[in-house]
Amino acid sequence: RRSVVWAIWLIGAFYLFTLVLGYGASALIGSERILAAPGGVNSAAPLLAFELGGSILLGLISAVAFATILAVVAGLTITAAASFAHDIYASVICKGKVDPDGEVKVARRTVVVIGLLSILGGIGAQGQNVAFLVALAFAVAASANLPTILYSLFWRKFNTQGAIWSMYGGLGSAILLIALSPVVSGGEKSMIQGADFSVFPLSNPGIVSIPLAFFLGWLGTTLSRTTEDPMKQAEMEVRSLTGVGAEKATDH
Incomplete structure (x- = not known):
């Protein structure tokens, strides 16, 4: 329970900091420059990093963002595939009568399906x-x-x-x-x-x-x-x- 409380406070503080980053970028860089940059409003944080720390801080922020995106996508994909294979396929569809190898095969196919759906969703949400x-x-x-x-x-x-x-x-x-x-x-x-x-x-x-x-x-x-x-x-x-x-x- 103590770790949950710590996690809640840290996550809440992190999302409050995003407000500071947004307003800080608007004040130091300007809204027009942010909107004119590639990516539009999504470029506020990289532009703020470049304004404060130059290429070094920009590279650091970009690397952290890339690693975070990769970790989140991988984690969500694995979790969704495992949940579908274990909870829906094995427990609901097969009523618990499935061998571990069959469950793994379903999980692998689910990863492919989730990946395709995510790509289509990303194309539809491009520019948001x-x-x-x-x-x-x-x-x-x-x-x-x-x-x-x-x-x-x-x-x-x-x-x-x-x-x-x-x-x-x-x-x-x-x-x-x-x-x-x-x-x-x-x-x-x-x-x-x-x-x-x-x-x-x-x-x-x-x-x-x-x-x-x-x-x-x-x-x-x-x-x-x-x-x-x-x-x-x-x-x-x-x-x-x-x-x-x-x-x-x-x-x-």
Whole structure:
């Protein structure tokens, strides 16, 4: 728990520093110069590094950015492939009746599919503000996960139906609102130029999808006819707060 608290504070401070970098770049370099540079608003940090430290600091920042992007992409790809192969293919589709070699083959194919989808998505989002895309990803992740996590930690009556309604409802609403927002169509910098089917006026769906996910979690739990075992609830609370009983890594 102590490490989680440290991680939360460090990550929060890091994202607050991005505001300082943005305003600092605007003050020292100027908005017109940033917009005229290759990459537009995405070049604010490299230009600020060059302004403060010359080519050395620019090279250092570029190397760190490249290594970070590579690590994040690799980590997300491996995590998504392993989750699909183990949780969906092995547990749901095959009902646990699959050998480790078959699971590894599915994971490898999933990596290829995820890579192709990521390339297509990157082409569609070309020219978009990277910080804005990160905010969209955070909104989708928060819509799908935040209500379930908080309800699981602090609401003893929260059950499986509430979790399913919250996760699927939050994820689906966030993706739907993004698809119907000016991010995709109807704006000057939309992904699909020449089309306008934007119904949702906001660019970020979080202000709607996250409260909706909380509501669906409460509604699903309230309407559920199943009664959760108090002993299981107490066990879940201890495991979620301490990590006791977490599964170990499996051999592949």
